Amino acid sequence: MGFRLSPIAEAAGYRLEAFEVSGSTNAIALERARQGETGPLWLVTTRQEGGRGRRGRPWAWVDGNLAATLLRVETDLRQAATLGFVAGLALGEALDALAPDADISIGMDGASGPNAPRFELKWPNDVLCSNAKLSGILLESSMLPDGRFALAIGIGINVVAHPAGLPYPATSLAALGFKIDAExxxxxxxxxxxxxxxxxxxxxxxxxxxxxxxxxxAGLGSEVAVNVDGNIVRGVFETIDEDCRFVIRDDKGGTVAIAAGDVHFGAVASAGRN
Incomplete structure (x- = not known):
């Protein structure tokens, strides 16, 4: 059917540019902004070459998966950083709408219940299903000559396949039994x-x-280990604060708010404890 915006997105002024094949949609978005584009503009493709994840890590790509980037211009970069949480929520709600009756396991312990979400959000930028990574979200920014910031909100989703040999579990919509295409x-x-x-x-x-x-x-109330620039911080995942920082409670009862880091649950989080 081809890519298209929903009627409410069109009515709100969003625009769409679709590619048969592209480089990093985030990189294209930021280049568009440097050329004067202010958005809001979605750039989408099912064949992305040169995709990347957080901290410059390569993002393995399979044709038929979805790469979507929203370009917009912001004045407050600290505030705009919380849009990554909006992106995760939006994807979770979209998947719920498309697969309302899917029977899959959920939760970090594989348990399920009538009120538990099937598509969970792992701080700061992953969407999980059945304890495996389904999507990653990457925010990148570039300062513009007028002092504002171009913000690229990139969302990569494993629709038809997921890469193997990763250091963490991954999955795709097809592997989960969902007959949903990227469009x-x-x-x-x-x-x-x-x-x-x-x-x-x-x-x-x-x-x-x-x-x-x-x-x-994902993992709320469970033991976590957070790698912060090579230092491991352990505790119980308590909440996210008003700035969307990851808050854990340590063994002494104090709390630590973490702005950036890699979160690990389960056995990895417990390793090294006496």
Whole structure:
């Protein structure tokens, strides 16, 4: 059917540029901004060459998966950084809408229940299903001559396949039994994003975004280990704060708020404890 925006996204002024094949959609978005594009503009493809993840890590690509980047211009970069949480929520809601009756295991311990989310959010930027990574989200920015910032919100989703040999479990919609193609998923994603962006409201609604995010949070209340620039911080995942930092409670009862790091649950989090 080809890529298209949802009616509410079109009505809200979003535009769409689709590619049969592209380099990094985030890189294209930032280049568009340097050329004067202000967005909001979605750039999408099912064949991305040169994709990347956090901290410059390569993002393995399989044709038929979805790469979607939203370009917008912001004035407050610290506030705009919380849009990564909006992106995770939007993808979770889009998947819920497309697969309302799917029977899959959920939760870090594989348990399930009637009120538990099937698509969980792992701080800061992953979407999980059945304890495996389904999607990664990458925010990149570039300062513009007028002092504003171009923000590229990149979302890579394993639709038809997932890479093997990774240091963490990964999955795809096809492996989970979902018969959803990239075009249909993007349509639902553009719809969910538009609604949640209205809630976010230039940061004024971050408290509600935080509440919705925590309702999908993977590992909430469980032991975690966070790698912060080579230093391991251990404790229990308690919440995310008003700035969406990862808050853990340590063995002494104190709390630590972490702005950036790699989170590990389960046996990895418990390793090294006496």
């Amino acid at each position: 249909t998923l993007f349509l639902a994603l553009s719809d969910a994003w538009t609604r949640l962006d209205r809630i976010w409201a230039e940061g004024r609604g971050i408290a509600e975004i935080r509440r919705l995010w925590l309702a999908r949070a």
